Amino acid sequence: MSTDPFQLPFRLDRSRNAATQVFDHLRELITTLALKPLASLQRNDLSAYYGLSSTPVRDALTKLSEEGLVDIYPQQATVVRAIDVQSAMQAQFLRLALEVEIADQLAQQVTPQLIGTLGNLISQQQLALSLGDFDTFVKVDMAFHRQMFASANVEQLWHWVRQQSGNLDRLRRLHVPIEGKAARVVADHRGIVAAIEVGDSAQAMANVRSHLTGTLTQIEAIREKHPGYLI
Structure with missing residues (x-):
């Protein structure tokens, strides 16, 4: 900006x-x-x-x-401050531990309303991606994950995670516009919802784990593209 x-x-x-x-x-x-x-x-x-x-x-x-x-x-x-990668990694560890368990719970208690709500958010994300509107894309991404917490009746934990995630959020902001990343996010979300919909807890958990580790595997690429932003 x-x-x-x-x-x-x-x-x-x-x-x-x-x-x-x-x-x-x-x-x-x-x-x-x-x-x-x-x-x-x-x-x-x-x-x-x-x-x-x-x-x-x-x-x-x-x-x-x-x-x-x-x-x-x-x-x-x-x-x-520059983006603290260690802080981002710790926030990601916390979020991963929680969301994997949430995916397990949702797959065991799936409802048509949940699938419809998550599917609608994916459609909004796809639209934002098609328009190149990454600000809206990120906001809807947040809404998707918050909905998972809310549907598992642990929305207060979402707010707690958010308080720890300032550096992680900045890192993801740098990553999302990189070619292919946003499209993968949408595909990952579809995979998570598909596994939840059929009650496949193991696959839902695996899909969440794969999804949430994406940014941290690209630290060096992000650092090279945005010199001076990361510590």
């Missing part, structure tokens, strides 16, 4: 915690790569942009630092 994201207006919801809103907005900009690694975040500029005192901005930046998305230099600037 070449446009300065801070040129776009931000509307603060006065009924919600201000620091949380700043955190959510900055995290979205970072994980979607609207704010790229090494981008500088000046606290005074952010306070002016959000129309807030320095306290909620400081609190939001501190939380981003704890998640490993920014580095804070006292009395200086805050800088968006």
